[in-house]
Amino acid sequence: MTRPPRAAASPDRFCAWRFWLATAVVVALGWLVSPHPVPLYDGVGLPDEPYRYVAPPDGTPTTVRPITVAAKAELASGVTAAYLSLVSPEFGPQVSLGVPQGALAAAAGPVTVTVTPLAPTEEPTGTTIDGNVYRVTLAAPSGPVTVTAKAKEAVIYLRAPTLTPGEGMHYRPAPGKPWQRLKTTKAGNDIWAATFAAAGDYALAVEATGSTSSASGGGRSGLLWGGLLALVVLVLAAVVLVVRRSAGDDEDETADDADDADDAEQP
Amino acid sequence: MTSTTTVLPARSAHRVRRAAPDRAGILVLLAGFTAAVLLRALVGGPDVARSMPAGLVFAVALVLLVLAAGTRRPRVSRQVLVAGAAGGALICVPAVLAHVSARGLVVSTSTQGFLLWALVVAVVATAEEAFLRGALHDAVARTAGPGVAVVVGAAAFALLHLPLYGWSALPLDLAVGVVLGGLRVHAGSWAAPAVAHVGADLVSWFLR
Numbered sequence: 001m002t003r004p005p006r007a008a009a010s011p012d013r014f015c016a017w018r019f020w021l022a023t024a025v026v027v028a029l030g031w032l033v034s035p036h037p038v039p040l041y042d043g044v045g046l047p048d049e050p051y052r053y054v055a056p057p058d059g060t061p062t063t064v065r066p067i068t069v070a071a072k073a074e075l076a077s078g079v080t081a082a083y084l085s086l087v088s089p090e091f092g093p094q095v096s097l098g099v100p101q102g103a104l105a106a107a108a109g110p111v112t113v114t115v116t117p118l119a120p121t122e123e124p125t126g127t128t129i130d131g132n133v134y135r136v137t138l139a140a141p142s143g144p145v146t147v148t149a150k151a152k153e154a155v156i157y158l159r160a161p162t163l164t165p166g167e168g169m170h171y172r173p174a175p176g177k178p179w180q181r182l183k184t185t186k187a188g189n190d191i192w193a194a195t196f197a198a199a200g201d202y203a204l205a206v207e208a209t210g211s212t213s214s215a216s217g218g219g220r221s222g223l224l225w226g227g228l229l230a231l232v233v234l235v236l237a238a239v240v241l242v243v244r245r246s247a248g249d250d251e252d253e254t255a256d257d258a259d260d261a262d263d264a265e266q267p
Numbered sequence: 268m269t270s271t272t273t274v275l276p277a278r279s280a281h282r283v284r285r286a287a288p289d290r291a292g293i294l295v296l297l298a299g300f301t302a303a304v305l306l307r308a309l310v311g312g313p314d315v316a317r318s319m320p321a322g323l324v325f326a327v328a329l330v331l332l333v334l335a336a337g338t339r340r341p342r343v344s345r346q347v348l349v350a351g352a353a354g355g356a357l358i359c360v361p362a363v364l365a366h367v368s369a370r371g372l373v374v375s376t377s378t379q380g381f382l383l384w385a386l387v388v389a390v391v392a393t394a395e396e397a398f399l400r401g402a403l404h405d406a407v408a409r410t411a412g413p414g415v416a417v418v419v420g421a422a423a424f425a426l427l428h429l430p431l432y433g434w435s436a437l438p439l440d441l442a443v444g445v446v447l448g449g450l451r452v453h454a455g456s457w458a459a460p461a462v463a464h465v466g467a468d469l470v471s472w473f474l475r
Contacts, residue, residue, distance in 0.1 A: 016453070019449065019453050020353070020357070022449070023354065023357055023446050023449055023450075024357060024360075026442045026445050026446055026449075027357060027358055027360065027361060027442055027443065027446055028361070029438075029442060030361075030438050030439040030440075030441060030442020030443060030445075031361035031365075031439055031442070033438040033439075033442075034435060034436055034437070034438045034439040048317075083368070085368065163312075163317075185433065185434070185435050186432070186433030186434070186435060187432075187433065187435050187436075188432055188433075188436075189316035189317060189431060189432065193435070223309055226305065226309055227305075227306060227309040227310075229302075229305075230302040230303075230305040230306045230309065231302070231306065233298055233299065233301070233302035234299050234302040234303060234306065234328050234331065234332070237295050237296070237298050237299030237302065237332060237335070238299065238331050238332060238334075238335035239335070240295045241292065241295055241296070241299070241332065241335035241336045241337075242335045244289075244291075244292055244295070245335070245336070245337045
């Protein structure tokens with residue numbers, strides 16, 4: 001059964017506070033549930049500025065050097081009393097780190113978190129580091145800073161210089177220590193996220209074997225056939241829609257004619 | 268009198284046939300939509316989310332489907348535009364709050380490349396709304412009611428963004444899809460979600 005068409009919106013419906021309240025709740029829920037929400041809902045992504053390398057690879061454009069970012073938090077009951085947010089100044093940011101309140105502990109404050117970009121030196125086994133290494137240091141005037149269980153909620157984001165599928169974030173607690181791959185999720189077009197482990201080095205890396213930037217001959221052929229197939233399906237869908245619409249119009253006209261004839265027969 | 272009694276069932280049959288649910292039409296629309304998403308992904312490659320040519324190919328494909336489906340031009344009135352603007356402002360709130368909490372009240376003032384980007388974004392977002400909240404919404408609403416149409420449109424909207432932003436943005440995109448569908452029902456025109464969608468996209472330039 002087809003439902004009757006909705007009546008045109010009346011002016012008072014635009015003031016329906018219940019609608020707007022429900023809308024606000026839905027958006028808030030979506031935002032809270034998304035593990036790494038991005039401030040984009042659609043369209044064409046924002047053009048990022050070229051990646052700022054500490055040591056630019058050959059052939060990359062010269063840019064200004066990336067800079068160190070730092071943030072401080074006072075302590076309350078021995079743990080950080082505020083949310084710490086570090087975002088590098090590039091468009092879009094190459095690194096950002098959010099440390100929740102209570103995630104860092106020290107004998108006396110304030111606690112300073114610093115993120116410093118470095119050129120990669122030792123790479124994780126079997127991978128190539130893509131971009132800079134970011135060293136996170138935690139410092140307090142009273143001595144060492146430790147991470148609490150709350151630090152599991154901290155997330156570090158790294159932007160990749162190129163759009164390479166399968167980037168993985170790697171971490172090592174100190175130079176010379178072995179790298180370990182962190183559970184990495186895609187948090188944006190070219191942004192990757194992982195749970196903050198502790199102070200140490202963070203970097204994105206891709207598998208060294210196999211090129212990810214250029215398609216092989218077989219891959220290109222597959223893309224071509226895939227594109228053709230998609231085009232054919234699209235055109236077919238459009239043709240079918242037009243044909244069905246035309247048939248529907250004819251049917252409606254026939255029905256209208258019949259209705260008119262019926263009406264004419266009514267006493 | 269005799270003719271009246273024999274004709275009435277025939278009239279009912281005509282009305283039933285005209286009112287029959289168009290499930291096949293919905294499937295065709297969804298197949299075309301899937302093909303459009305695939306085309307966008309193939310044209311854009313790994314850089315699909317930022318690729319303007321891929322975005323424009325996608326928009327053209329959606330407009331083709333919208334025209335083929337015979338979707339009518341949306342009703343545009345001051346109220347529809349106000350509802351769209353209010354909806355756009357609402358879906359921007361989380362992004363603005365996140366930006367302010369992370370970076371403070373700092374907005375990008377760079378306008379280099381903005382005009383071309385804004386034009387392409389507006390075209391892509393409007394084409395998406397014309398399809399999702401226009402053609403697809405109308406087809407599903409005729410068959411299963413506006414509530415189901417909102418859900419189907421939101422699901423398609425969220426899945427469309429999966430290759431662009433990954434699984435992590437899925438809940439938010441689903442919620443925003445529901446809101447845009449709600450706006451469509453609330454305002455009675457797909458112009459309202461189109462205004463909201465374009466507005467939210469354009470605001471993101473200043474929140475970089």
